[in-house]
Amino acid sequence: MLVCGQVLWKVGIGKSDFTFSAKGIINMITNPYILGGGIIYVFATVIWIYILSKEELSRVYPLQSLCYVVGTLAGVLIFKEYFTFNKGLGLVFIIIGAFVIVSK
Helix, strand or coil, X not given: XXXXXXXXXXXXXXXXXXXXXXXXXXXXXXCHHHHHHHHHHHHHHHHHHXXXXXXXXXXXXXXHHHHHHHHHHHHHHHHCCCCCHHHHHHHHHHHHHHHHHHCC
């Protein structure tokens, strides 16, 4: 959900001419992509609070690092960003690290 919200924000900001002014902030907030991303973040926060009530923080928090993996893939697939060897290697380390931490 976090990556989805970020993707919507990236799309929304790309479709607007944001400036640090009252009008610019209102235009940004009323942009449907940015508004949608914010709503998704609210739902993600509610779900995260529920998860924290059921699991150990030290076990579930590292799973958020998988957002880096999904975010990188979204950047490459949706926004046509470059995928480099270093990005791939970093993602492999993140996946391995998250798996090691959550394994019992």
